[in-house]
Amino acid sequence: MRREKEEIAVLVRATPEKSKKDGDGHAVGVIGINKHGELLRLYPLGFRYGEGMIDFRKNDLLEVTVTKPEHDVRWESRKVLSHVNLENPIKEREIKELVLPLVTSIEKLNLEGASLGVVKPEILDLEIKVNSTEPYDRQQYFNLIGDFLEKGEKTAQMPVEIRFFFRCEGEEACRRHKIILLDWEFNETVRNIIRDEQEPAAVKRKIEEYFSNLMKEKELYFIMGTHFMYGTWMITGLFCPEKDGKIQKSLSGF
Known part of the structure; x- marks a missing residue:
C-alpha cells in the first residue's frame, strides 16, 4: 500500500458521520486544496463525540499521510492514515488565489x-x-x-x-x-x-x-x-x- 504525504488547506469540513468501524466514534471528511491547486477528498479523520471536537477548521493547513481508498474509485479521493494540524492557517487571499483558477x-x-x-x-x-x-x-x-x-x-x-x-x-x-x-x-x-x-x-x-x-x-x-x-x-x-x-x-x- 503506497503512502504519500500532502499539505492540504481545508476548504470544507463535512458533517461528521457515525463510524461503521468504531461504534462510539464519528468520522469526518474533508475537501482540501494542495499547493498545486488540486482539490482532494480526504476521509476518514476520526474523533469521539464528547472527547473534544475536531482539531482543525477551514483554512487550517494539515499534513496528511494518505493512500488510495479500497472502495472509492473517484480519482480525487484519498484514505487518511494520519493527520497533523500544522497550526499555520492559510490567509483568505491565498486560499482565494488557489481556488479562483x-x-x-x-x-x-x-x-x-x-x-x-x-x-x-x-x-x-x-x-x-x-x-x-x-x-x-x-x-x-x-x-x-x-x-x-x-x-x-x-x-x-x-x-x-x-x-x-x-x-x-x-x-x-x-x-x-x-x-x-x-x-x-x-x-x-x-x-x-x-x-x-x-x-x-x-x-x-x-x-x-x-x-x-x-x-x-x-x-x-x-x-x-x-x-x-x-x-x-x-x-x-x-x-x-x-x-x-x-x-x-x-x-x-x-
Whole structure:
C-alpha cells in the first residue's frame, strides 16, 4: 500500500458521520486544496463525540499521510492514515488565489469525469424545507445527516433542507440546477436558529435573511462534490471570500 504525504488547506469540513468501524466514534471528511491547486477528498479523520471536537477548521493547513481508498474509485479521493494540524492557517487571499483558477461549471465537470469542483452560481431561487424544529444536540444531528447521506433523500430527512436553484456563471450550456446544500458550518447556523425559533415560517425567514446579508457582503462560490453511492452532485461547502480588490500573490503558507 503506497503512502504519500500532502499539505492540504481545508476548504470544507463535512458533517461528521457515525463510524461503521468504531461504534462510539464519528468520522469526518474533508475537501482540501494542495499547493498545486488540486482539490482532494480526504476521509476518514476520526474523533469521539464528547472527547473534544475536531482539531482543525477551514483554512487550517494539515499534513496528511494518505493512500488510495479500497472502495472509492473517484480519482480525487484519498484514505487518511494520519493527520497533523500544522497550526499555520492559510490567509483568505491565498486560499482565494488557489481556488479562483478552478472555477468552472457542473457541465464541464461532468465532461471531465470529475467528482469535485468549484462553481460560481447565479442564484435563481432558494428552497427551504423545514421538516422539524426539534432541537438536536450535535451527536443527534450528526447521526441524522449520516442517515440522510446513506439512505438517500427519499427515505431520510434532515431537520431543515436547503436547495439552491442556480445557473453556473459563464456557462451558456447551463440551463439551471437544483442542488441541496450540506455545508457543516451553515448547518450549525441552522441549529442555532432552531434554538431561538420554533415556527417554520420564522426559521425560513431567518435563513433567507442570512443568505441575503451574506451575498451583499461576500462573494459566493459552491464547493461541489458527488455522492459516493449515487454520483449526484451536492453543494458540500460554501466558499465566501470578502469582496475586495486585487489579491496580492503570496503562497508563503505552503
